[in-house]
Amino acid sequence: MAQTNVTIYGIVDTSIRYLSSDNAAGQKNFVITNGAISNSRIGFKGTEDLGGGLKAIFRLENGFNSDTGSMSSANTLFSRQSYVGLSGSFGTVTLGRQQTPLFDLMADHFDPLTVGNYDQNAWMPAGATLIRNSNMLKYYGTFGGLAAGISYAAGEKAGSVKLGSQIGGTLAYTAGPFAIGGGFQQTVSPTNSDWKDTAYNLSLSYTLGAAKLFGGYYRIKDSTGTTPAYFGVTNSAASINGGIGGVERKDDAYFLGATYQATPAWSLTAAGYYDKSKNVTVATLGNLGDGTRYALVGVAEYALSKRTQVYGTVDYNKAKNAALSELVGKDSVTGVAVGIRHIF
């Protein structure tokens, strides 16, 4: 049987979770949900050696909600990644639906939670990077110790190459225990080429024995009205209605965190996210002015093996003024969960 061309892989991460406020009335909820650490996924990938160091690669990755079996994105089978490309000494070029370079930078290097999966622990890196995009041409290359990424996603609007398009770029440099990275990303509204969502990032990490420290800053200027959809938790006014196109929202967003490998089995992670937003809009509520929000997250993982972990996690989000539109019911929400993650 010729199973040699494709590898199946995935993660099932499911948790039992309490939320202190989960509807407009501020009532608590108890749910069994897709996990805290990773979005559940199943994928098919392969590499073909073409000789002379050249390789053909592909990856088809589905995202699903492990608690219900439903797809993360309606009708999009490979909602996470769907690409084909070539890899060689020149770097790697891939074509299709892909993660933005800025998201890769966070997930692979600098976000203390490698970007979590709950609205409450992932809103900042999700909203700053927009996670992924279709119709993307992406390049990665390394030059000495410097890793560079660049991407272009076509907007596919006849008559305008700008509408709906996206460009992005990142640089990362590692020197011993110290790593520094940063990036830029600009996404043009699909309806007005003057409306743009622009994000800048600078991030650092430092490894200190069994501990690793992380920190970073995003500057987001968004007149496409996209940010509220990512920053808002499920059922928040921000998430349901989105922002108002043509009004420029500005976010200064900071994060700080640490991981600590306490024993071979136990690892601990703490992360803090702080956002200062200006000119916050929600389509149904108008211009809400300025706001602030912070989130604190703690995770304790126990590794039953390299592929299977059980964990407990606590998260606390608190919003003020305009940022209240990003939460539901109360000005703060506490989440507590236990879960299991299995990697295959």
Next chain:
Amino acid sequence: MAQTNVTIYGIVDTSIRYLSSDNAAGQKNFVITNGAISNSRIGFKGTEDLGGGLKAIFRLENGFNSDTGSMSSANTLFSRQSYVGLSGSFGTVTLGRQQTPLFDLMADHFDPLTVGNYDQNAWMPAGATLIRNSNMLKYYGTFGGLAAGISYAAGEKAGSVKLGSQIGGTLAYTAGPFAIGGGFQQTVSPTNSDWKDTAYNLSLSYTLGAAKLFGGYYRIKDSTGTTPAYFGVTNSAASINGGIGGVERKDDAYFLGATYQATPAWSLTAAGYYDKSKNVTVATLGNLGDGTRYALVGVAEYALSKRTQVYGTVDYNKAKNAALSELVGKDSVTGVAVGIRHIF
């Protein structure tokens, strides 16, 4: 290639089928359809040995209609099962979308057809067990000869842990050729916590040489209005409109059957289902009073191998009074089919 962590498995069961009445006018139909014996499926599963008898397990199982390629449940990729869990000497704990313990009891032990796949041969065990649920925590354990299952599915309604929740439990005991089992299941309406669908079951089986006899009884009390959706065949008033919430329907449902391994290749199955319903409602028709319905099913299978069978099957459903809402066109429907089932 690292294919060692996941096994792909499935069933394709497709049949050519005649129905004596298949629309409101009572006209006959000729269809090529998803099979008589099993709902077609494809799944991905795995087991990881964690040492000390502990194992991590997962299963992601898609249901599809083999005649059209469409998913059984819109947008739900793993509509049949989507779980991760741990298994050890303490039993097995799993989390996610799963079959209810009462359904497992029928499919694995006591339904003569191991729960069929046509509306006409599966309505009773489907309607009594509700088949499966999302957001479920399930436990299985064995204590001497006794196998016990227990489940809790979260309703996930903020402000109420009752709304939409489900609890279930089963016991099964085998002594030589004799097996006895039973279970309980209660599902709370997602809109009114006083409305409940409660089912009790007691079942028996007895192995007699190449033959096996089955019998059982369900008591269903349902004020959620769910039963008609499962009991009604496709396009019946019951199936399309469902029942009326807040009115308690009661069903006393009995089944009896036998399988006979006539030769190593030939196996024969006969099953009968009889239901007496009280206070039957259909949303568009009101309270229809009481009804009765029975179904007779015969299956002859010829095994081309362990993994491939061809079969012929006949089914006859007859309804009276309120139960007429569960059929279409006439007070009885006869189905005849030939099909092929392949297990991979």
Next chain:
Amino acid sequence: MAQTNVTIYGIVDTSIRYLSSDNAAGQKNFVITNGAISNSRIGFKGTEDLGGGLKAIFRLENGFNSDTGSMSSANTLFSRQSYVGLSGSFGTVTLGRQQTPLFDLMADHFDPLTVGNYDQNAWMPAGATLIRNSNMLKYYGTFGGLAAGISYAAGEKAGSVKLGSQIGGTLAYTAGPFAIGGGFQQTVSPTNSDWKDTAYNLSLSYTLGAAKLFGGYYRIKDSTGTTPAYFGVTNSAASINGGIGGVERKDDAYFLGATYQATPAWSLTAAGYYDKSKNVTVATLGNLGDGTRYALVGVAEYALSKRTQVYGTVDYNKAKNAALSELVGKDSVTGVAVGIRHIF
């Protein structure tokens, strides 16, 4: 691990494409899209040896858009193929969703592009064969040098075995470098059994050293209003609105082409399609009378390996009179693309 019963296979074909007219205003577009040569797919298939030359076979094949990860057909997981069957000395019988025999004839033997994937290079064989159908019983057999295919797809309308049904048949004969084939296909409207889409085909091919020549003719008489949906490019009036049922459109459609294996790595293909249509209707526009359209396509492929190709392609479509409804914006459209196709 028991991976022995199923083989995973597929194609990811993605291209960067320019279109000279891609909206009603005739504006150009630049897109990253599902490839020129093959529709992207992933499938699961298997064969079980049942002894005595008999085999059980199955195939479950998903079609997806590699540029976005979305499924080709909403909610239909195995939109390309979903069948189970038996194969032996008598031939092959399969049951489920399948390609029509007429499509197989084009894709496997006579279309110079093995049926392309863009609207602009595939409209004629797609519209003449309707590509595939659900609920199909199909038979293939070989008799000496003659290969015969026959199919029946059930319409599944209670009270009428005609409504929505389809029959098809093909014959192909190969003698040395020369091959001849032809077929017939009739699809009945699901709403009126007097409305039919009937297609006839006669095709030839001739191998001449490293070159192969192709040619063929379709006669299509369609009163179901289906043809415009297949012939029209995306966003054309024909594609969006379809034709008018009950009015018989006639198409005389010709194709001619050649492939040339210039070097072991380089292969070149040229194809031309010419259609003369009478009584063309579009639901929103009425009867448009007669039209003509032709398409010219050139492809240059460079094989990095047997499984990976990079390619460039140019296509030009030109319509007159009623056939203008099949294009958008202008009376002609030029497409230019480069892409990569990886087979796994």
